[in-house]
Amino acid sequence: MPAKTSNAPKSPARSRVLDTATRLFYTEGVHSVGIDRIIAEAGVAKATFYHHFPAKDALVQAYIEEQTRMQREAAEQLEADGPREKLLAVFDHMGRVGGLADFRGCPFINAAAEYPDPAHPVRRSIEDYRTWFRELMRELLTEAGDPDAERTADLLMLIRDGLAVACDLDDPVAPRPLVRDAVLRVIGGARDGAEV
Amino acid sequence: MPAKTSNAPKSPARSRVLDTATRLFYTEGVHSVGIDRIIAEAGVAKATFYHHFPAKDALVQAYIEEQTRMQREAAEQLEADGPREKLLAVFDHMGRVGGLADFRGCPFINAAAEYPDPAHPVRRSIEDYRTWFRELMRELLTEAGDPDAERTADLLMLIRDGLAVACDLDDPVAPRPLVRDAVLRVIGGARDGAEV
């Protein structure tokens, strides 16, 4: 049925809903934003919303997966010659984004705070993101010759989460040079001049 | 008016409300738990609740401040001979708590996710906690002879937040030895055997 030309271009109404939800969920939180508000700002009828999503939770899950897609895309578009530079580019990018005025923290950490049950589909989708990110770190580290990529990836995960929280709750620019040094040290690329 | 003997022992009804709220807010989130549920489980009349708290937000703020009080108390009760050992003890304690079955992440990070406005009183109280913790780190580091305690404290803050998130969203026991090594390296106490 969805054979327009070749693949499914996703209906415009659905896209409008997902875009609006992504914006509102991120800036105001999931439980604080109701369906009525979303469909009003998306300019979509209620029946249309429930035609595309079985329930609100499904929209929340779609929001999480959309965030994952966007972050993967952003990571792929970062240009770097070599795995070490790629790793640094990922964290530099995070620091830049964290310093923007509309930064509101990590969407995955924030959403998880509103879904306590680890078995909930939303939490599963959040897990998927974290698995992807950790895998990305591990692959780049292995490629860069890290002898214990698994362990170092866990360390980078720690820094990632810490950076996201710090940019949200504390001074959003202070941790940036700090993080760069920390990442450099962790991936074994510290120069003598970069003492912490 | 509250001159019973010398200070205010806080009414038992109020304590019951705050205890119940602390439990429910932490395990299920703030917006997901209603006043009706809290007063029912606390065994308190609605009028009594509104007699002690002007609104739900005030209870949320009291919850945050109660969490701060508890964490301060826990930190003070950690025995250690020397600032370096005290620092390690704080992080060891965090790792232990993070591994417990009922660990649900950092209450401050979680609550902040539900209060996007940084000017909100709840966010201010969260800020107070974070200021206290950073100060504690800074003082211990200075005492331990760290030449750049400010900077190292920021690094420890990063590890703290990363540990709390990891214990909540990932494997709750994996990061523990990792964190100990990371803290040791950051505070300049790495032995040769503790290679990361």
Next chain:
DNA sequence: AGCAGACTAGACAGATCTGTCTGGTAGGGT
């Protein structure tokens, strides 16, 4: 004795939430 304050039980108002349902329009494929 009398009064103030802490407390209980629960009705109530008004808003808001999710999800369903009715009814109707427009366009594309067959």
Next chain:
DNA sequence: ACCCTACCAGACAGATCTGTCTAGTCTGCT
């Protein structure tokens, strides 16, 4: 001509939320 799908507008049910209010009990101080 026909039908299917996507879409819009909005009423509606039923639950739940916060916060107010009435009405009455119990305790301890003065």
